[in-house]
Amino acid sequence: MTVPHCQVVGFGAAALGIPLAADRAGHLSRLAGAGLRFLDAAPDRERLLRSRFPYAIHSNSRAGDFTDGVCPTGVLGRALRMPAGRELALAVEQAVPLRLVGRFLNDIADVLEQDVLSPTAVRLGARVAELRRNDDGTWTSLGADGTELTTSAHVVLATGGWEDTDRTARDLGVPPERVVASAELLSGALDRASAVLRGGGRIVVVGASHSGFATVELLLERLGHRLTAGAITVVHRSLSLSYDSMQRARAEGPLTGQTLTVCPDTGKVNRFSGLRGRSRQMCERVIGGVEPRVRLCAAGSAEARRATADSALLVHASGYRTADVPLRTASGEWIPLRTRRGTTAVDDGCRVLSRHGGPVPGVYALGLGYPRIGDDGVGRVGINLFHGTDADRIVRALDPAPTSAPNDERAPSWQGR
Numbered sequence: 001m002t003v004p005h006c007q008v009v010g011f012g013a014a015a016l017g018i019p020l021a022a023d024r025a026g027h028l029s030r031l032a033g034a035g036l037r038f039l040d041a042a043p044d045r046e047r048l049l050r051s052r053f054p055y056a057i058h059s060n061s062r063a064g065d066f067t068d069g070v071c072p073t074g075v076l077g078r079a080l081r082m083p084a085g086r087e088l089a090l091a092v093e094q095a096v097p098l099r100l101v102g103r104f105l106n107d108i109a110d111v112l113e114q115d116v117l118s119p120t121a122v123r124l125g126a127r128v129a130e131l132r133r134n135d136d137g138t139w140t141s142l143g144a145d146g147t148e149l150t151t152s153a154h155v156v157l158a159t160g161g162w163e164d165t166d167r168t169a170r171d172l173g174v175p176p177e178r179v180v181a182s183a184e185l186l187s188g189a190l191d192r193a194s195a196v197l198r199g200g201g202r203i204v205v206v207g208a209s210h211s212g213f214a215t216v217e218l219l220l221e222r223l224g225h226r227l228t229a230g231a232i233t234v235v236h237r238s239l240s241l242s243y244d245s246m247q248r249a250r251a252e253g254p255l256t257g258q259t260l261t262v263c264p265d266t267g268k269v270n271r272f273s274g275l276r277g278r279s280r281q282m283c284e285r286v287i288g289g290v291e292p293r294v295r296l297c298a299a300g301s302a303e304a305r306r307a308t309a310d311s312a313l314l315v316h317a318s319g320y321r322t323a324d325v326p327l328r329t330a331s332g333e334w335i336p337l338r339t340r341r342g343t344t345a346v347d348d349g350c351r352v353l354s355r356h357g358g359p360v361p362g363v364y365a366l367g368l369g370y371p372r373i374g375d376d377g378v379g380r381v382g383i384n385l386f387h388g389t390d391a392d393r394i395v396r397a398l399d400p401a402p403t404s405a406p407n408d409e410r411a412p413s414w415q416g417r
Contacts, residue, residue, distance in 0.1 A: 003138055004035025005400050007150045009128050009325055010158035011040035013052050013105055013383060014367030017391030018156055018398075019112050023074035025395055032116050034400035037150050039141060041127040048124060052109075053102035056188035057214050060277035061382070064092040066101050069387035070108065075115055079107040095277050101383075123149070130326045131155060131363070133335070139362060141325075154398055157352065157365035161320030161343065168206060168316045172308050182211040182317040190222055193313060197226040201312030208236030208296075212317035213279035216286075216294055227293040233307040237299045239283065242274030255287075261376045273378045322369035327352075327360060335360060343379070346370050349393050364397065366390040 008015050015038060022028040042048035059066070067088050071077055079085050084104035088096060113122060129144040134151070141149040163181035172179075182205075185193060196203060203219070205212045216232055240258055243249035249260055249269045263271040275283050285291040297304040308314065321342035327335040336355040338345040346352055350366050351359035366386050371379030380390075 002035070004037050004150065004152040005031065006035070006154040006156060006398055007037040007039060007139070007141060007152040008156045008158055009039050009131075009141065010160065010367070011038040011042075011048065011109070011122060011124075012158065012160060012367075014160065014386040015156070015158035016105060016108055016112070017069070017158075017366055017387040018395060019116065020069050020071075020076060020108070020387050021391035021395040022398075023076045024069070024071045024392075025399075026074075027399060028075055028116060030400055031395070031398065032118075032121070035152065036117065036121060037152065038117075038122045039126040039128055039149060040122070040124055043125045045124065049102075049106050052105045053098040054188075055098040055183075055186040055214075057098055057186055057218055058095040058278055059098055059101065060095065060210050060214070060275075060279050061384070062093050063088045063096040063101075065382070065384040066096075066104060067092070068384060069391075076108055076111050078111045078115070079104065082107045128159075128325050130328060133327065133329050133362075135330045137362065154362045155364070156394060156398075157325060157344075157363065157370065158367045159323040159325060159369055160367055161369040162323050163316045163319075164321050164342070165316045168314070168318065172206070172314065174308065174314060178312070179314045179316055182207075182215050182315050185215050185315060186211065186218060190219070193219060194223055194226070196312040197223055197231065199312070202230070202307070202310060203232050203313045203315065204307050204311040205232060205234045205315045205317050207316070207318030208234055208239050208275075208283070209317050209319070210275060210279045212236075212315070213275060213282040215315055215317055217278060217282045220291070220293065224293070229292045230295050232294045233297055233304075233311070234286070234294065235297050235299050235304045235307065239287075239296075240270050240274040241280055241283065242271060242276045243269040245269065261378070272374065272380055272382075273376070320368055324369070327363065340373065340379075344370055346372055348372060349397060350390050351397075364394045366394060 008018055019028055022031045040048060042051060070080055072080055084100055084107055087100060088104055126149050128141045130142050132140045134140060138151050138153055139155045140151040143149055163183060165179040165181050166176050169176040169179045205215055212234060239255050245267055246262055246269055254260055260269050262269055286294045286296060297307055322344045324344055338353040338355045344352060346365050347359055350364050352363040352365050354360050371381045373379055
């Protein structure tokens with residue numbers, strides 16, 4: 001029996017990059033015909049739909065970043081003409097509610113399932129516990145009980161990331177129940193924060209990331225009437241803003257100690273490391289003293305330690321760790337993977353890297369948990385990359401041409417032998 005060509009572990013926002021890129025390249029039907037499968041841990045469709053951009057905030061980028069990857073004349077272009085797509089088109093250069101983006105991504109997924117994939121191509125409730133490389137070079141996904149889920153020639157990991165609040169609690173020496181993930185608050189679950197502020201408590205946001213300042217903005221918007229001066233503290237290791245050009249950066253005057261890195265593709269400064277959009281505006285308001293309810297503290301300072309000790313709630317906003325899927329060989333040996341700051345490393349072709357140095361044959365990854373690293377050492381994260389450059393590189397490698405076959409390398413460098 002012919003095995004499917006590719007299984008994608010995850011059917012969230014990043015995973016949609018694979019069919020979108022194939023549609024742009026004109027061979028989505030060929031890829032689907034060769035066998036394209038999606039496995040997602042969501043127990044039902046409603047939970048899956050809610051998982052794509054459930055956040056109660058606006059984007060830090062233009063609406064066009066979410067629609068540019070969709071080929072208007074392709075099969076999936078129908079999503080552009082549906083209500084969410086039309087609404088995004090009217091605000092192409094503006095920030096938009098992320099829940100609107102989520103509806104648009106759900107439309108793309110619906111069109112994909114209705115018009116392209118086979119009825120059994122999407123499997124929900126499929127939590128992949130590990131992937132096994134078989135003797136013939138194919139890969140088999142297994143559930144926690146060892147049940148074989150799918151076997152395919154290639155695998156794309158799009159499992160996302162998670163916030164390690166327990167580690168943050170250990171690092172700061174506070175009880176774990178005092179730390180909450182920024183994603184929880186950004187999804188609109190503000191009851192804990194509201195209770196803290198109602199009782200006169202203070203909140204510390206750990207990390208000056210987009211998530212950190214978006215959390216600050218949401219707290220001010222929804223609970224600002226409960227906030228007194230200095231009620232929120234943002235503890236940061238550094239602050240970085242993005243700029244449209246070096247000329248603009250010099251005109252505005254960069255922040256003290258901020259490194260300016262020019263993107264060779266766009267000319268933007270600190271394209272991936274700097275704050276953009278509303279998070280940038282919030283940061284500037286705090287720096288400029290316009291927002292007295294929020295203060296900044298350098299991580300490791302006495303002031304930061306006091307703020308942490310005095311806070312009733314700490315918000316983790318200092319990055320994500322890969323929601324990883326262990327890999328092993330047919331003989332049962334684990335394949336150690338290279339990691340960087342808690343995320344699984346990939347090369348410039350989005351191939352997952354072994355700790356021994358080489359790419360693991362047939363395994364690709366994209367999304368929040370698998371950022372490509374640029375020459376500046378900064379991870380490339382953004383839906384326009386997951387649906388654009390990253391997906392393009394994977395799809396080129398996956399193109400089911402007649403010569404395509406599983407890699408049957410017998411002495412692979414990725415196993416360190």
